[in-house]
Amino acid sequence: AQSVTQLGSHVSVSEGALVLLRCNYSSSVPPYLFWYVQYPNQGLQLLLKYTTGATLVKGINGFEAEFKKSETSFHLTKPSAHMSDAAEYFCAVRGGDQGGKLIFGQGTELSVKP
C-alpha cells in the first residue's frame, strides 16, 4: 500500500524567502513521486517528478525536489518565493507499474506575503 503525508496544510512565506513544502511517502515498491500545483478552480499542473536516476530533480518555475530514500521524503523547495507561487501544492506517489493510479497527499496551501 502507498500513502503520502504532507506536513503543514498551510505555509506562509514572504516574497523572496525560501519555500519548503514537506512530503513523506510510504511505498512497498520503488516509488514514482510527483509534485503538482493547483490554482483556484483549475486542474493540476505537473511541477516535477522523480522516477529513477538523479535524486535531485528540477521542475518548472524554479522549483526542485530531492528524493531521499532513507528518509522516505520528497520535499519541494524554491530559493525565492514569488507572489505568483501562491497556490495549492500536492505531492503524489505511484507504484512502479506503468499506468498506475496516483495517491495524493492532503495538499499544502502556500501563501506569499509581499
Place this chain on the structure above:
Amino acid sequence: GAVVSQHPSWVICKSGTSVKIECRSLDFQATTMFWYRQFPKQSLMLMATSNEGSKATYEQGVEKDKFLINHASLTLSTLTVTSAHPEDSSFYICSAGPPAGAGGDTQYFGPGTRLTVL
C-alpha cells in the same frame, strides 16, 4: 503537448437529473484515464480508473451505478452522475496517461468541472 480538456467547465442542475462530463486527451491517446473528486480545501479523491474498451475500476465506497464511466475511445472518457443530489456537488477532475505506446509515467490533468446540484 499532452493536453487534457474537460467539458463542461461548470454545470448547474436540478436534483434528480443526470449530468455528463467529458474528458478528452487532445494530442495523445490514453488507454487509461482517471476520475477524481475534490471537495473545497481538500485533496483529490480517486473515484475510478477508466480503461479503454473495458469496464471501469471503481475505488472502494464509490457507487458505480451512480457514477457511470464510459471510455469508448482512446481520447474520450465520460463520467455521468445519475440522479444527482446536492451532496454530489463537487469539483470533478480527470487525468489521462501515460500516453499509449509512448512509455512515460505522467498523468496529465484536465481543468476540472464544477458541478452544483440545486
